[in-house]
Amino acid sequence: MDSNDFNRDQSSYTNNGGYTSPDYSNPYGNNPEQQLKVPNIFKQFAYAFVPPKYGSLVKVKVGIMIGFVVLLTLLATILSAVKFFVNFSRIGNSLDFMDEIPDFGVKNGSFFIDEEYVFEEEDLFVYLTDEIDEFTYDDVDYAKELGYSQIMLVGRDKISILNNGQYQEIRFKDMDLSEDITINKEWVTETLMPILSVLIAVGYVVFFIFRTLWYFFCAMLYFLVALVVAAIMKRKVSAGALYKTAVYSKVLMFVVGTVLGLMPFVHFSVPGIINIVITIPFMSFAIYTLPKNV
Numbered sequence: 001m002d003s004n005d006f007n008r009d010q011s012s013y014t015n016n017g018g019y020t021s022p023d024y025s026n027p028y029g030n031n032p033e034q035q036l037k038v039p040n041i042f043k044q045f046a047y048a049f050v051p052p053k054y055g056s057l058v059k060v061k062v063g064i065m066i067g068f069v070v071l072l073t074l075l076a077t078i079l080s081a082v083k084f085f086v087n088f089s090r091i092g093n094s095l096d097f098m099d100e101i102p103d104f105g106v107k108n109g110s111f112f113i114d115e116e117y118v119f120e121e122e123d124l125f126v127y128l129t130d131e132i133d134e135f136t137y138d139d140v141d142y143a144k145e146l147g148y149s150q151i152m153l154v155g156r157d158k159i160s161i162l163n164n165g166q167y168q169e170i171r172f173k174d175m176d177l178s179e180d181i182t183i184n185k186e187w188v189t190e191t192l193m194p195i196l197s198v199l200i201a202v203g204y205v206v207f208f209i210f211r212t213l214w215y216f217f218c219a220m221l222y223f224l225v226a227l228v229v230a231a232i233m234k235r236k237v238s239a240g241a242l243y244k245t246a247v248y249s250k251v252l253m254f255v256v257g258t259v260l261g262l263m264p265f266v267h268f269s270v271p272g273i274i275n276i277v278i279t280i281p282f283m284s285f286a287i288y289t290l291p292k293n294v
Contacts, residue, residue, distance in 0.1 A: 037056065037059075038056065038059045038060055038061075038064075039053075039056050039057065039060065041064075041067075041068055041071065043056075044057060044060065044064075044065075044068050044248070045068075045072070045251070047248070048248040048249075048251035048252065049251070049252055051282065051285045051286035051288075051289050052289045054245055054248065054286040054287075054289060054290055055289065055290055055291045055294065057244060057245070057248050058240075058241035058244045058245060058290065058294050059294075060244065062240075065244055065247060065248075069212065069215055069216065069247065070212055072215075072251065072254070073208060073211045073212045073215055074208060074212075076211075076254070076258040077204060077207060077208040077211060079258065079262055080166065080204075080258070080261060080262070081201070081204045083163075083166070083261075083262055084163050084166045084168075084200070084204075085197070085200075100117075100119075101113075101117050101128065102114035102115050102117060104128065104130075106172050109157075109171075109172045109173030110130075110156050110157065110172060111128075111130055111154060111155065111156050111157070111172055112130045112156070113128055113129065113130050116128060116129035116131065117129075120148075123147065123148050123149045123150055124148065124150040124151075125143050125146075125148040125150070125151050125152070126151075126152045126153075126154075127143075127152070127153050127154065128154045129154070129155060129156075130155070130156045131156075132155045132156065133155055133156050133157050134155040134156070134157045134158045134160075135153035135154075135155050135158075135160040136160070137160070137167055137169075139153055139160065140153060140160050140162045140167060143162075144162060148162075149162070149163070150162070150163060151163075157171060157172060157173070158170060158171040158172060159172075159196075161196075166261075168199075168200050168203060170196060170199050170200075174199070215250065215254070216247070218250060219243065219246045219247045219250055220243075220246075222246035222249060222250065222279065222280070222283060223239075223242055223243045223246040225246075225280055225283070226242040226243070226245060226246050226283060226287060227239070227242060229280075229283070229284045229287055230242060230287055233284075233287065233288060235287060235288070235290065235292075236292055236293055237287065237290055237294055238294060241290065241294045242287070245283060245286050245287055245290070246283060248286075249279055249282055249283035249286055250279060252278070252279065252282060253270065253274075253275045253278055253279055256270060257270045257275075
């Protein structure tokens, strides 16, 4: 048998359904079911904590990834707002001390009171005075260091409030109180508190928008780091896959920070340097586990 006869026999054997050598050019197979499946939003959240699963996450479409982040920041903001308003209601439900407060009121956007007033009860601290134009976050932070988590500081121009780490400030001129108003317990509970609640709610909407934009901005910075990491590892990964890896790598510390912020006895946030120190190695490991040519 010459070589031509051998080649014809081999061709006939293959065409008749005989053995063919496997094609290793596609490690995930030609069957779509064998390829990486795009995870749904719940799996995206779960996979974000598992670097070896990032091979599936980088298959997610950009629009779906953006929706995931928006829902994540929205849920975190809603939970923070619920906690804030629950704690804020404590002040409204603890106004028995109003009978002890000297006469006070608001005129032309300025607060006035006959004499300064201080109220302390457990972790609640209230200080009213018109001898100080306004209190700053540093003043609130000082009271926080003394062990208070519910703080209200009222100066001539604005109110500064801290509820378990959530800081808000409202200026009297923004309340549209143009006339001389005598403020008593009833006015505070029925008028002032709803006004504050609306202003704080609007603040949370703005905070949500800023928080979402900030998430993507930080992810872009991590993406630049990911480019360097991929080059050092000599990994052939597309820029799109690296950016998605950066986006999902942020989920870990974002959730940790949110959970700590919701805990009633935790009055500190995770420092930014800790976020960076944990996120970069986590993201690097995720890049290392990515399939080739994604």
